[in-house]
Amino acid sequence: MERTQDHGRSDIEExxxxxxxxxxxxxxxxxxxxxxxxxxxxxxIADAAIAHAMRETVRLHGEDVAQALIETxxxxxxSGEFSPERTLQ
Numbered sequence: 001m002e003r004t005q006d007h008g009r010s011d012i013e014e015x016x017x018x019x020x021x022x023x024x025x026x027x028x029x030x031x032x033x034x035x036x037x038x039x040x041x042x043x044x045i046a047d048a049a050i051a052h053a054m055r056e057t058v059r060l061h062g063e064d065v066a067q068a069l070i071e072t073x074x075x076x077x078x079s080g081e082f083s084p085e086r087t088l089q
Contacts, residue, residue, distance in 0.1 A: 054066055
């Protein structure tokens with residue numbers, strides 16, 4: 001019985017993280033659109049967003065975690081995860 005409750009909590013926690021991620025994406029999309037509307041080139045917006053994310057990662061978790069994140073992102077880029085042509089099934 002205890003395992004079922006733990007599993008249920010895990011599912012709920014996973015749903016909460018998913019919802020938070022969706023809200024964060026929506027917020028970032030709005031900020032991106034605002035920047036483009038203000039005449040800022042997408043490359044500059046992207047660079048600023050990545051730099052901010054890395055500073056916060058280093059501040060909160062340290063350089064080793066930030067470096068691991070970069071390695072993970074590199075693998076995800078090379079696998080085509082961020083490609084605009086990629087279709088989700």
